[in-house]
Amino acid sequence: MSVMKFYSTNNTSSFSSLKEAVLQGLAPDNGLYMPEHIPVLPPEFFKEMSDMTFAQIAFTVAQKFTGDDVPAGDLNKIIGHTLQFDAPLVHLEDNISVLELFHGPTMAFKDFGARFMSQLLGYFAAQIKREIVILVATSGDTGSAVANGFLGVKGIRVIVLYPSGKVSDIQEKQFTTLGSNITALEVQGTFDDCQRLVKSAFLDSGLRDSYFLTSANSINIARLIPQSFYYFYAYAGRKHANRPVVFSVPSGNFGNLTAGLIAKRMGLPVKQFVAATNVNDVVPEYLKTANMIPRPSKHTLSNAMDVGNPSNFARMEDLYKKDFEAICRDIVGYAFTDAETVNAMQFVSKHYHYVLDPHGPIGYLGLKKYLSGHNGDVNGIFLETAHPAKFREVVEAAIHQPVALPPVLEKFLKGKKLSIAVSKEYDDFKKTLLQHL
């Protein structure tokens, strides 16, 4: 085997180990970590893949990145803890399939990244023999995936900061009812206040001297790697062995899509990716104009994709060494409005008796648009990133049918909220934090 090093997108000539990259999250120069090269899988793997389990596929992919830093037995355990749920491919039509990524504990695809990262961080925490404190600011979904991913992981404390009254009931219950090594701080302020408090804590040298602080946001390389697993798995389960594969990815911060691009670079034969967005369409615009112009995000029904300056764009550019034409060969971009989203939910519910959440329709519409302008003899796969019951009000209003609450979500709703109220002033926040560390 070998050892993989990681560089920052802001400095491609200085390298860190996997352990450093995972423990730090963001590079010290504020860049995003990237593997020094994208490993390529042997042709045999692609032949054998359809006979392999999801865990076996994931192990083969992950080991290319973890190399000698994580012995095979340990990696096997990490993968086993990560993939305690499936990612089934449901065929709606001859050339349209849904990859269901919502069978994890919080019923959204972020469970894949959060669980793998939590296991890997726990593994490295044991090596450095220090407790790691994770500070995470959330507007809803990240907090639940991260908190549930780290629940019960030894050597890790998680502090979730969220804006009081600004997350939905079900979201709040998913990270405030857990107890154990998870503490929820209900900030009397906005999401921006939560982010500011986390940033100030990271800059507080007194705090940093006493505690090993890290963040768990979506830019951690340990969240990106596991998101490539299901592209391989979906390919293995494709409907037509002899047709090319097209993936349509409903995107916000573009971590999910970037993981797909990495899978392709590892040898996965993908014909095309569709970058599908809501009206926060800076990437589809970039693909038209070659100019990336970030702007403030707009609120939409697919709110987990309301991102005006996608952080993983730096990784996408880096993968292609900023070669715009090469990027355009692999990715096409389309954007859709809330009205189109609602129409698609209605159409898919009527024609296929399949209920989508508000993010999946963007993937569906992206695929439809691709199929209308290209040869349709493909395995078209769109990613469904959350269970419809997570966005029950929006879905019920769109399809005029009740959406049943799955037992997992029902259990959260019945749990007792355990959060601690804190003010948005840093000194008050710090005092409360120290009392609970």
Ligand SMILES: *Cc1c(COP(=O)(O)O)cnc(C)c1O
């Ligand atoms: C985070 C999220 C997305 C967007 O994924 P990115 O990797 O940020 O592009 C899409 N759908 C849901 C439900 C999400 O939670």
